[in-house]
Amino acid sequence: MASTPKQNTEFWIKKFAVNLRRDGLVYYQLKVLGWRTAIIWECAIRDKQHLADYIETLTLWLKSECEYLEVPDMLYRLEQV
Numbered sequence: 001m002a003s004t005p006k007q008n009t010e011f012w013i014k015k016f017a018v019n020l021r022r023d024g025l026v027y028y029q030l031k032v033l034g035w036r037t038a039i040i041w042e043c044a045i046r047d048k049q050h051l052a053d054y055i056e057t058l059t060l061w062l063k064s065e066c067e068y069l070e071v072p073d074m075l076y077r078l079e080q081v
Contacts, residue, residue, distance in 0.1 A: 031067065038069040047072065 004012050030037050038061060044054045054071045061069040 027068075036067050038071070040071050044072045 004016070027037055038058065040054070040058070045051070047054070050072065057071055058069065
């Protein structure tokens, strides 16, 4: 989970806001072009305890028609799709 550094807080808050706007625009552009989007956070790859679950979630997503996946923050229950 991300947190704002205590040093230079104003800089980081602005940087995070710019990144969110940029990511939203890129996601929208990809969607308009017909692409599906999966975001796999580095913490998911490093989390050995849940890595198999995340891989299974990604596998199910790839087989589904869902447009978006974010791991681990929004671990989808694709078995129901």
